[in-house]
Amino acid sequence: MSEWVEVAKVEAISIGHPVHIEIDGTAIAVFKLEQDFYAIEDVCTHDGGTLTGGCVENDQIICPRHGARFSIRTGEALTAPAYEPTATFPVRIKNGMVQVKDDRWD
Numbered sequence: 001m002s003e004w005v006e007v008a009k010v011e012a013i014s015i016g017h018p019v020h021i022e023i024d025g026t027a028i029a030v031f032k033l034e035q036d037f038y039a040i041e042d043v044c045t046h047d048g049g050t051l052t053g054g055c056v057e058n059d060q061i062i063c064p065r066h067g068a069r070f071s072i073r074t075g076e077a078l079t080a081p082a083y084e085p086t087a088t089f090p091v092r093i094k095n096g097m098v099q100v101k102d103d104r105w106d
């Protein structure tokens with residue numbers, strides 16, 4: 001069973017500036033949108049590019065390699081050349097810290 005992992009203080013993650021974290025070898029990007037936080041796998045399903053480093057537009061991240069757009073809320077691939085979603089992960093706030101966990105194998 002996976003454990004919650006602390007990513008950063010709530011105030012350290014700002015809109016448009018995702019934080020990258022590795023949990024057991026999985027690359028995860030944590031975003032702030034309005035007042036909520038979201039986590040998706042930091043891997044583009046087109047060709048494995050790292051999504052953080054790409055531009056954030058509203059609730060989308062644009063892969064810096066070939067421009068595929070992903071929903072930050074759902075991980076859905078919104079434009080070519082990516083067609084498969086990237087994974088999403090649960091996020092919670094505890095004691096002023098943003099926490100995430102990889103629950104895919106629970």
Ligand code: FES
Nearest residue numbers: 044046049063066
């Ligand atoms: S690796 Fe992301 S669009 Fe190609």
